[in-house]
Amino acid sequence: MALLEVRDLTVTFQRKGSAPFNAVDGVSFDVDPGQTVGLVGESGCGKSVTSLAIMGLLPKRGNRVGGTVSYEGTDLLTLSDRQMRDRRGRDLGMVFQDPLSSLNPVIPIGIQVTEVLERHRGMARKKAMVEAAGLLDKVGIPDPTRRLTEYPHQLSGGMRQRALIAIALAVQPRLLIADEPTTALDVTIQAQILALLKELVTDSGTALIMITHDLGVVAGLCDEVNVLYAGRVVEKAERHELFAQPRHPYTHGLLASIPRLDGARGERLNPIRGSVSDNIPWDTGCAFAPRCPNALEVCTQVTPPQEDIGGGRLLRCHNPVRPGTPAVEEVSV
């Protein structure tokens, strides 16, 4: 049994005065201990909402969450607020996108680390401080004892993200969700943070859900990749397979749109045309059809079903990219 099994997760936003809208629409995936699963897609494809739904962090009003999220057999969606609070931080940890705004500006870093230890380990403040210094050291923050007394604005961006990782991993949760953990950081720091995450996850056998729009991150870290478009998984594959042979035109487009250093001089960039605002609703056809270079007439009339195309791959497309179409080389971190 997988550590986490997400089945048909659906999140419906119900705002007064507007029609209900499925931000996440029947998403399913498994995460095994020690495995890294990527959720990839553009802004607005539902990847962050998926992670917040798993964590039970969506606002209680204005949303309806359906499906099941079972963690070691317990459906997290059926737990009470109190029961979820006991699990968050202990069983499930989360690292967020913007480390500056994700840390409380008026509380020293030390307290922000120790409060997790006090909450879930029942540690006294003094003992927790010693442990916290150890944690900061482990995530590569130099001079940890001094840093504990400092405030978030006194730390660099990379250090703040390291501190957030230390907080998320303080109680050694078995599942870590990282929501675009490197997006707000300098490129040089991004690689360091990814390496750190990889190391920590490998060492402790933590399962990791990596949410990103950056295929470089996927290439460097993920074992399995779910490509999301407009709230649905359009393609699921093992990492090497996906890079070697993307089948969904959207995945293909994402890979083709990465600028290449070894490309010919003056080579044009290959963006995906249009934007998510061009989508059509899934129940009338394929949401990606208006932007899709492979679109057929059927694409705007019939919703493509999710099909098993062998090798553990799932695909939702009427007219997939043919095997043999110039593939894009795997990018490595």
Added chain:
Amino acid sequence: MLRFIVRRLLQAIPTLLILSVLVFAWLRSLPGGPAGALLGDKATPEKIEALNKVLGLDQPLYLQYFKFLGRVLTGDFGNSLISGESVLTEIGRALPATIELSITALFFAVALGIPLGYLAASNKGRFLDNFTVIGTLVGVAVPVFFLGILLKIVFAQNLGWFAPSSRQSADIDATRVTGFATLDGLLTGEFDATLDALWHLVLPAVALATIPLAIIVRITRASVLDVLNEDFVRTANAKGLTGQVVRRRHVLRNALLPVSTTIGLQTGLLLGGAVLTEKVFVWGGIGSLLAQGIERRDYPRLQALILLGAAVYVLVNLLVDISYALIDPRVRA
């Protein structure tokens, strides 16, 4: 921190200096003068001229101002034209009454305003919130004197729960120590005097507290709503912290920053409200000195009172800045 305080105190000097010029010029531009007011019906142009000469008001304005300034720097604000007493003695006698009233009102406003604002924010859109929003709007809009008279009629005259006017009953023979009626009773062991003073204090304090209370509720509500949307609150929830810790440590502390500014500004406005409230409840504090001073054009008394008010305002806002620095480490840097 000490340098910060000293710098702010030095900044207050030009503020007060400029204000002294304005007050001086403003008072003398009012129609009529102290001579006319003192002489009343018996005033003839000759008599007024003679009296002005005695009072030194026949000299050029700039000379009068520099004389005034010179005396103020030695701590002499002159004598009241009405009582002939030193204005500082007069003010010293009336000040405890006003301070007692203002502090009680401020205490009501803060002690009720912050929890109410918080409660409204955490019940946003529900009955309690709507009720608070509308209630505070009414609170802000009702003039102090109107509310004061209303409270007096209902709770003093009709119901007889509280005293209608004055600071203490005439039959209470209280010993004066500090001039604060409630405190004196405690210090001398005359607890009946303290109780009697409190019985008198309730209605005027409620009347005076209404506007600042309403404003503090509204600012707290808005500020808490802002903070609830902050990323670090989501982080705190992701750690699994109990609701109480999230509210106290993460939400309230950040939400109090704008509230402390508001409290400072309201304290300044409280002085204005106190004048009206004192008039309604025959309180005998600074308010009656001021009202009488304006009617009789008592320049020295008014100058001293207005400058005193400004000094209090500057001081309170210095306290606000200090509290800001204590709450927010980013300001300290």
